[in-house]
Each structure stands twice: as structure tokens, then as C-alpha cells.
Amino acid sequence: MANDFSKVYPMTKALSQELSDSIPIEIYEYIIAHMDSTSALKNCSLTCRAWLQASWKNIFSRRRIVVDCNNCEAFLQLIELDRQSVTIIRFIRSLHIEQGDSRLLFRSTGPRNPKTFQFDDFLPRFVGLVSVKTLRLGWIRRDIGPTMITSLRTNFGKVTVLELNSVVLASADQLLDILISFPSLTNLTLVGVAFSSLSESYSVYEGEQTFFVERTLPVPPKLNELSCNLPRDETVFIFSWLTAHGVSSIQRLNVTLIHESSNAAISRYLRKFGSTLEELTIGSFVSISPEGACVEDFR
Structure with missing residues (x-):
């Protein structure tokens, strides 16, 4: 079932600009707050200004x-x-x-x-x-x-x-x-x-x-x-x-x-x-x- 789903909805496909703009920033911030990968968080911080603060907040919440x-x-x-x-x-x-x-x-x-x-x-x-x-x-x-x-x-x-x-x-x-x-x-x-x-x-x-x-x-x-x-x-x-x-x-x-x-x-x-x-x-x-x-x- 999982393989069939990934074929129909490839996870690597980028969201359209229209769909991306329609998603509230709070949704992105919620997702970023629950990410564990440091490399992924760094990439998020470089994606756009809107994601920067949420990414930094997660990164530095666990690092001295x-x-x-x-x-x-x-x-x-x-x-x-x-x-x-x-x-x-x-x-x-x-x-x-x-x-x-x-x-x-x-x-x-x-x-x-x-x-x-x-x-x-x-x-x-x-x-x-x-x-x-x-x-x-x-x-x-x-x-x-x-x-x-x-x-x-x-x-x-x-x-x-x-x-x-x-x-x-x-x-x-x-x-x-x-x-x-x-x-x-x-x-x-x-x-x-x-x-x-x-x-x-x-x-x-x-x-x-x-x-x-x-x-x-x-x-x-x-x-x-x-x-x-x-x-x-x-x-x-x-x-x-x-x-x-x-x-x-x-x-x-x-x-x-x-x-x-x-x-x-x-x-x-x-x-x-x-x-x-x-x-x-x-x-x-x-x-x-x-x-x-x-x-x-x-x-």
C-alpha cells in the first residue's frame, strides 16, 4: 500500500506556487518545529525568510x-x-x-x-x-x-x-x-x-x-x-x-x-x-x- 501511494503521490515533487502560497505559515512552522534532522533544518533555514526563524528556533533549542x-x-x-x-x-x-x-x-x-x-x-x-x-x-x-x-x-x-x-x-x-x-x-x-x-x-x-x-x-x-x-x-x-x-x-x-x-x-x-x-x-x-x-x- 505504501509503495502504491508513493507512486501516485511522489514525495519529491515540489508544491505548486499557488498551493504553497495558500498554506498558512503556521502549518510550516508546526512541521519545522517537529523536525529532528539538523541538515534538513539548515536547508529549511535557507529556503526562505519565512522559514528562517522557525528553523533556528528548533536548531538552537537543543544545542549549547x-x-x-x-x-x-x-x-x-x-x-x-x-x-x-x-x-x-x-x-x-x-x-x-x-x-x-x-x-x-x-x-x-x-x-x-x-x-x-x-x-x-x-x-x-x-x-x-x-x-x-x-x-x-x-x-x-x-x-x-x-x-x-x-x-x-x-x-x-x-x-x-x-x-x-x-x-x-x-x-x-x-x-x-x-x-x-x-x-x-x-x-x-x-x-x-x-x-x-x-x-x-x-x-x-x-x-x-x-x-x-x-x-x-x-x-x-x-x-x-x-x-x-x-x-x-x-x-x-x-x-x-x-x-x-x-x-x-x-x-x-x-x-x-x-x-x-x-x-x-x-x-x-x-x-x-x-x-x-x-x-x-x-x-x-x-x-x-x-x-x-x-x-x-x-x-
Whole structure:
């Protein structure tokens, strides 16, 4: 039956101009939205201006764009072009930005990368990324300033999924400033995040070696998923913060066990809110040390 049908209605035959013009553009957009072939989507994007945006929307809904010191200038040129005409910038849903260098980061082997990529300098120019829902920030260093925080709040306010990977911050307060920049955040992954120092606002809690948040800190995002692969003190801080604010929205939790004090902080959270979890994954700690970072960056 299928072979007979293909003989009568050959699929390679182009539609007549009259028939093509009579089909609403929404029908084409619906078909393009359900296409899986990258090559076919690229061909659709080149077919006509009417199919361009629907094709790009599908292509970039499943692909992560990576920006670092090597391609940042080209990416910024694309952002500038988007002010004048439609480009892929407004369709990117997943973005990965690697700082890759820092004004305070010493490289023990070879010269410094001449293409210094500092978040404070570049993030304010990352505008027009209105579709970004998933954001990964890597290699953030403790010399970041208020400009970066403001840029995150202004340019990435719709982000729901955030990953911080290989990050060294001056204090826990810097981490909180980053996290509360995303009011819609529901999924958080923290890998290799370290603080150069912990504030005096933390003290021993109930005789255990667990820091407790004494002063008023921002309310955590209403997370559905949390994944943490952190050193001892950072793990303690995160779970003390969540416990102190009664965050019970987490349904999927992935944590690492590393030390008695951090395990106690996790256990305290689980005793209070573990019944609301749908999935719990516990693993062993894996140290994340970016190549070339000096020892003092990781205490």
C-alpha cells in the first residue's frame, strides 16, 4: 500500500506556487518545529525568510553555544548585528560561558593568555539573549565585581537551569549574589565551587562541626533539582542555608559525602525535608582543580 501511494503521490515533487502560497505559515512552522534532522533544518533555514526563524528556533533549542576568550569577539559582533536584523542570538536557549582567565589567576607554566576574558568587562555586552534558559558559567574567579552580578540579573533573568563549574569566589556572599540573580531558577548544579574565606557570621551548631547561618541571608531560589560536588565547608554552607530557610521544594537531590561536618549538614537537611524528595543520589567527593590554577586559589 505504501509503495502504491508513493507512486501516485511522489514525495519529491515540489508544491505548486499557488498551493504553497495558500498554506498558512503556521502549518510550516508546526512541521519545522517537529523536525529532528539538523541538515534538513539548515536547508529549511535557507529556503526562505519565512522559514528562517522557525528553523533556528528548533536548531538552537537543543544545542549549547560555548563562548570563551577565543570566540568572544565574534560572538559580540553577532550580538551587535542582531540589533539591526534577526540573528541566532535571540534563539539560543543553552549558553556556556568560560571566563578562562582572571586578573588574579597565575599560570605556573607558560605566559598568560593574551586574550584576557574578564566577566566584568564582557557580560554587560551580552544582551539580546532573550531565549536563554540554561546557563553554565565556568572558571569564575574571586576578582569579579558588581558589574558581573548586575549583568546576570539584567541579561539572564529568564534562566531556569544554572551550572557553576570550577569557580573560586572571595566569599560565600559572592555565591549568594550570583544565585539570587536568577529569580526563575529551578535547577542548580555546583561543581568545584570554593570560597577563599568564610564569613565570621557562621558558628558551630549544636556542638557539631557544622556552620550555622546566624545573620539574615537572602532567601534561596525555589529549586526543584540540586546537584552539589563541593568541598567540605562549601557543602556545609549550602545545606545550612537551605535548612535555615526551610527549602522543601527540592525533588531531586545529588550530593557528595566528604567529611563528618558536611555529612551532618546534609543529614540535618534530609531529616527535615527528605520526605519530599522523589530522587536522592549520594556519591563520593571528586576534587575539581582547573589546570594551571595556583594552589592558593583552592586554599
